[in-house]
Amino acid sequence: MDKAYNVMDQQFKDGPAFSKFLDNNDPLGHLRQRFYIRKNTIYMCGNSLGLISKDAEDTTLDLIQKWKNEGVQIWNVEENKYYLYSSQIAKLMAPLVGADDDEIAVVGSTTVNIHQVIGTFYKPTKDRYKILLDDLNFPTDRYAIDSQVRLKGYTPEESVKIVKSVNKFINENDVIAAMTDDVAIVFLPSVYYRTAQILDMKKITDAAKARGIIVGWDLCHAVGAIEVDLKSIDADFAVWCTYKYLNGGPGSCGALYINRKHFQLLPGLAGWFGNRVETQFLLRQKFDHRKDSNGWQIGTPHLFSMAPLEGSLKMFIDCGMRKVRQKSLKLTGYLIYLIDNKLIQFGFSIGNLREDSKRGGHVCLEHEESYRISLALKERGVVPDFRDPNVIRLAPVAMYTTYSEVYTMVEVLVDIMKSESYKKFSCKRNVVV
Numbered sequence: 001m002d003k004a005y006n007v008m009d010q011q012f013k014d015g016p017a018f019s020k021f022l023d024n025n026d027p028l029g030h031l032r033q034r035f036y037i038r039k040n041t042i043y044m045c046g047n048s049l050g051l052i053s054k055d056a057e058d059t060t061l062d063l064i065q066k067w068k069n070e071g072v073q074i075w076n077v078e079e080n081k082y083y084l085y086s087s088q089i090a091k092l093m094a095p096l097v098g099a100d101d102d103e104i105a106v107v108g109s110t111t112v113n114i115h116q117v118i119g120t121f122y123k124p125t126k127d128r129y130k131i132l133l134d135d136l137n138f139p140t141d142r143y144a145i146d147s148q149v150r151l152k153g154y155t156p157e158e159s160v161k162i163v164k165s166v167n168k169f170i171n172e173n174d175v176i177a178a179m180t181d182d183v184a185i186v187f188l189p190s191v192y193y194r195t196a197q198i199l200d201m202k203k204i205t206d207a208a209k210a211r212g213i214i215v216g217w218d219l220c221h222a223v224g225a226i227e228v229d230l231k232s233i234d235a236d237f238a239v240w241c242t243y244k245y246l247n248g249g250p251g252s253c254g255a256l257y258i259n260r261k262h263f264q265l266l267p268g269l270a271g272w273f274g275n276r277v278e279t280q281f282l283l284r285q286k287f288d289h290r291k292d293s294n295g296w297q298i299g300t301p302h303l304f305s306m307a308p309l310e311g312s313l314k315m316f317i318d319c320g321m322r323k324v325r326q327k328s329l330k331l332t333g334y335l336i337y338l339i340d341n342k343l344i345q346f347g348f349s350i351g352n353l354r355e356d357s358k359r360g361g362h363v364c365l366e367h368e369e370s371y372r373i374s375l376a377l378k379e380r381g382v383v384p385d386f387r388d389p390n391v392i393r394l395a396p397v398a399m400y401t402t403y404s405e406v407y408t409m410v411e412v413l414v415d416i417m418k419s420e421s422y423k424k425f426s427c428k429r430n431v432v433v
């Protein structure tokens with residue numbers, strides 16, 4: 001990684017004047033006004049659900065208008081834009097992940113897409129029947145893989161192999177050492193949801209390919225937060241969601257990438273929207289597979305879970321992922337600097353790796369009282385994200401968070417600790433935390 005790109009080497013300064021200075025010199029500062037920012041709220045939860053932009057609202061209202069005007073003819077307007085919506089939105093997604101647009105489908109949800117890709121690529125034989133995972137990934141990925149293994153007549157105990165973390169991080173060399181001859185597929189996250197650790201996708205993918213192992217990536221915490229170049233990585237498949245850093249709205253459609261060298265494979269879960277466009281409405285009994293990623297679509301596209309994404313992705317295209325990543329690193333670097341200087345004395349620690357090249361879009365703040373502190377933050381208008389047992393995730397988002405908000409939030413945390421105001425809250429957890 002280019003040394004000049006390492007924002008942790010920058011000289012940050014304490015005090016509100018410095019945060020104002022950073023805001024005044026922010027090349028992405030103008031984007032904030034395109035979002036709906038709630039009054040008296042500092043939103044640090046964009047890694048869980050991104051905020052709505054006016055651009056996302058516009059494309060959604062446009063869809064409503066067309067439904068009003070057209071009824072069923074909505075599938076035909078603008079050269080079948082909505083009928084082909086997955087491939088239309090894939091064109092906007094492609095520059096963010098460095099893939100060809102026909103290698104991307106905007107469809108389903110991450111969990112469903114994991115079932116789809118594993119259902120497609122998992123062809124266990126007597127000698128190669130294991131799927132290699134890790135012990136830190138978001139659990140839905142594990143649940144999906146376990147059930148796919150069962151569908152093929154194996155048990156997770158015999159067929160799911162787990163790379164163990166060391167001190168809450170995964171070591172790439174441990175992953176590679178676990179790539180034994182019985183492993184059929186490696187499936188890992190590129191950015192960890194808790195610590196924001198970035199794995200070296202290229203190194204792991206190359207090692208898997210050299211051993212004849214299929215490799216797939218979960219990019220949920222990567223896309224929209226860090227730069228991803230699927231072409232150079234050349235993995236077999238990937239999945240990601242669009243409601244986190246891509247601001248597609250609650251439950252917006254997920255995305256999947258199928259490397260074009262696999263277009264001839266039959267989808268594990270087939271449906272009529274995976275049929276070739278030319279013959280789909282002939283409604284024949286025989287499936288005529290569309291030979292690109294959209295051949296992995298299943299049924300009718302979920303237009304209302306896609307329309308906000310159209311507007312939102314255009315904003316990413318306008319400013320480019322490079323700038324988004326640079327600002328994100330500077331925001332999280334500044335936050336880590338302030339935590340080091342003001343919060344360590346209150347028993348906080350930082351759960352991230354320090355290098356820019358190993359840090360995704362959020363800061364992982366740890367404290368044994370994290371749960372009650374997160375409630376105290378909410379009471380003071382800060383929206384954090386708590387993860388059991390002791391992590392507060394703070395995601396200052398490049399497109400809409402200011403450096404002044406980061407500064408103010410740290411001041412609020414100092415105040416909460418000094419006044420011990422978190423102690424009035426109960427330790428009993430909410431259902432959705």
Ligand SMILES: *Cc1c(COP(=O)(O)O)cnc(C)c1O
Pocket residue numbers: 109110111112137138140141189193218220221241254
């Ligand atoms: C957010 C996230 C998911 C979410 O899956 P859904 O099917 O959209 O609920 C799955 N995996 C990882 C790693 C995630 O970060």
